[in-house]
Amino acid sequence: MHSSVYDCAILPLSKVHNRAGSITIVEGNKHVPFDLQRLYYLYDIPGGEDRGAHAHKELYQLVVAASGSFDVLLDDGENKRIVTLNRPDYGLMIVPGIWRKLYEFSSGAVCLVLASHKYDESDYIRDYDQFLKYKAPFVQSKR
Ligand code: TYD
Numbered sequence: 001m002h003s004s005v006y007d008c009a010i011l012p013l014s015k016v017h018n019r020a021g022s023i024t025i026v027e028g029n030k031h032v033p034f035d036l037q038r039l040y041y042l043y044d045i046p047g048g049e050d051r052g053a054h055a056h057k058e059l060y061q062l063v064v065a066a067s068g069s070f071d072v073l074l075d076d077g078e079n080k081r082i083v084t085l086n087r088p089d090y091g092l093m094i095v096p097g098i099w100r101k102l103y104e105f106s107s108g109a110v111c112l113v114l115a116s117h118k119y120d121e122s123d124y125i126r127d128y129d130q131f132l133k134y135k136a137p138f139v140q141s142k143r
Helices: 128-138
Strands: 009-012 016-018 021-023 038-042 051-056 061-067 070-075 080-085 090-094 099-103 110-115
Touching: 051 128, 061 080, 070 090, 080 090
Parallel strands: none
Antiparallel strands: 009 090, 016 021, 038 110, 051 099, 061 090, 061 110, 070 080, 070 099
C-alpha cells in the first residue's frame, strides 16, 4: 500500500453549539471520505499505557478525542508524524498502510474511532518488522 503519513489529515468536524452544549455529526462519505461501518471507543486507559501499535491493510479510520487528550504516532515505514488530539470537533483520518501508536492518554480520555469496515483480524499487521516488509516496495530510502 503506497500511502504516506502525509495522506493522514486532521479533519475539522461540524459543531453545533447552543447554551445547552454542543453536538458534532459525522456521516460516512459526507464528512469523511469513506464509508462508516463500525464505531468503537477506548476508555479507562491507565496512565502510561499505549494502544494501537499495528497497521491496517484496507481500513480507513477517523480517530477523535471525544474527551481528554492523547498523542498519535503515525509511521509509513519512511516518515513519522506525531499528532496531538484534544478536541472533540476535530478528527484524525488514518489511511490504510500506516503504523500507528496511541499514547500519552490524559486521565479520563475517551478515544472514539469511526471505521470504514467491520472488524477483520486479517486486515491487521501487528508485527512491526512485517509492516516494514509490507511497505518496503514503496519506500524510497534504503534501510
Ligand atoms: P485492538 O484493535 O488490538 O486494540 P488497540 O489497537 O486499541 O490496542 O483490539 C483489542 C482487542 O479487541 C482485540 O482482541 C480485538 C478486539 N476487537 C474486536 O473484537 N472488534 C473490534 O472492532 C476491535 C477494534 C477490537
